Amino acid sequence: MATEYVTRPRALISRILSGERRYLSAAAIHGLLEREQAKVALSTVYRTLEHLQAKGQVSARVDPAGETTYVSCAGDHHHHAICRVCGKVEDVDCSALEAIGGALKAHHGFVLEDHAVEFFGRCSACA
Amino acid sequence: MATEYVTRPRALISRILSGERRYLSAAAIHGLLEREQAKVALSTVYRTLEHLQAKGQVSARVDPAGETTYVSCAGDHHHHAICRVCGKVEDVDCSALEAIGGALKAHHGFVLEDHAVEFFGRCSACA
DNA sequence: GGCCTATTTGCGAACCGTTAGCAAATCCCC
């Protein structure tokens, strides 16, 4: 059965992700690895990202250009505020949204099951 | 200067989009056109979609698989509730979100400039 | 420490949605 190995590429990628609180593409991570002389194949980066996602340690976002990007991320339900200048990601809880469920039901007969929210602006350092 | 032509492919695609209130991929639209014997090149579908987007008549969304999908859509600021069963899209105004700006500023020093929201659930017909 | 087997990696080719180049067709206006 599926025993899980801790390998060098996985350790490196996990470290990079928890250090950089920004959405990074697979190619960007691959680039950072090269910069520190670590030879890891791009396909390994993709597979590791998929693996970390399955473990709930990373969440993914597809940017408007269609490129998938990744941040390290605790598992519980929350949203992200993304700085347009430096890319920094802040965790946002928004219980405010639950309230909208009632309005959707009343106006459209729509039963709300889930939602996705992203905030864009400037973080404290870039304001 | 850029005079704008109304052509057969553009008319067909506009009609399909305003008829189907669901997010459709370029390939899906191309398929619908074929089904009605209209011969339009896939690249024309892409160009028309880009054109309609620029005119503010269509809005795009990149699905988790990275495929871009399109709906006809009025210009003013609102969000979409997407039925998970039939794909139907309802327009949702959510002034409730404006309130979150204050909390973001207070907790993280984050200056909110914009947001993106999507709701998922079941529409009245599919509930 | 060395061995064994399942897991993971690296490489390259394949894939798929999307974009670009260019000649032919189309639209609009006079």
Added chain:
DNA sequence: GGGGATTTGCTAACGGTTCGCAAATAGGCC
């Protein structure tokens, strides 16, 4: 109907992502 700008169709290229398979690695066991 004629003429010039815009749009289309076709095909090839592109960029990100996935896949297949043999070589390398992790980790338990003697």
